[in-house]
Amino acid sequence: MTDTYEVLALRYASRTTSRAQVFLNYHLYDEPDAPIQMDYYVWVVRNHRRTVVVDTGYGESGGRNRGRGHLVHPVRLLSRAGVDAADVGLLPITHAHYDHIGNLTSFPAARIRIARSERDFWRGPTADRFMFNHACEAAELAELEKADAEGRVEVFEGRTEIAPGIEMIEVGGHTHGQSILTVPTGEGLVVLASDAAHYYEEIERDRPFSIVDDLDRMYRGFDLLRSLIENQQAIVLPGHDPDVMHRHRPLDGELAGHGIVIGDMGEGATS
Numbered sequence: 001m002t003d004t005y006e007v008l009a010l011r012y013a014s015r016t017t018s019r020a021q022v023f024l025n026y027h028l029y030d031e032p033d034a035p036i037q038m039d040y041y042v043w044v045v046r047n048h049r050r051t052v053v054v055d056t057g058y059g060e061s062g063g064r065n066r067g068r069g070h071l072v073h074p075v076r077l078l079s080r081a082g083v084d085a086a087d088v089g090l091l092p093i094t095h096a097h098y099d100h101i102g103n104l105t106s107f108p109a110a111r112i113r114i115a116r117s118e119r120d121f122w123r124g125p126t127a128d129r130f131m132f133n134h135a136c137e138a139a140e141l142a143e144l145e146k147a148d149a150e151g152r153v154e155v156f157e158g159r160t161e162i163a164p165g166i167e168m169i170e171v172g173g174h175t176h177g178q179s180i181l182t183v184p185t186g187e188g189l190v191v192l193a194s195d196a197a198h199y200y201e202e203i204e205r206d207r208p209f210s211i212v213d214d215l216d217r218m219y220r221g222f223d224l225l226r227s228l229i230e231n232q233q234a235i236v237l238p239g240h241d242p243d244v245m246h247r248h249r250p251l252d253g254e255l256a257g258h259g260i261v262i263g264d265m266g267e268g269a270t271s
């Protein structure tokens, strides 16, 4: 009997962009451009034994530098879900873009799990080139380094079990060490794709996203996500798709309009 968990996707921001900005080389599809909504999430994986937060959303300055506000600040949204950021012990980081590692200072007790290749890339010789660093905040990368210096960062290669039943798998593609997580729930295996697939359309129509580290690996990431769906009936949650909010059970109360739950464990999930 393996551990099962409930998974919450909490939507902390939303904006409208365009399909030409979102999909790589969109002109090649010979389709008219059109508006597309991009939502921003953090994820909670928990049962009565443990709570894991996946990524930390963007912070005030990361948002402000791009003219993007919050619907609700991610740390406050977590608190509405009963998660005090200051108490979070295990924090897998799928990649180091500004909308996934902002707010690290609010998680002073967290052990951070990240792919070695992701951590090392942002120390490397091309990390400060515009096509890479436009999606990062130097202060936040410095915060990650600070946590590392404090011994709070644990890196892995390939794949690792970060908690009983919860696997973190490095896929690359979008960033050098972009990772996904697989989580057993009462409704089946949930895959937190994060930005290995921003949108369902990337997986369903094999359409790469515009921000790319390695296109070959991005396509292989799509292959992996599709194989998890086909072979394990996995429920994949893309990192930025507004449709996540419609395909799954909405949260209510203070979280109404701000998230969904899969494998709801009710009170059993909060210790």
Ligand SMILES: [Zn+2]
Residues within 6 Å of the ligand: 097, 099, 100, 195, 239, 240
């Ligand atoms: Zn993202």
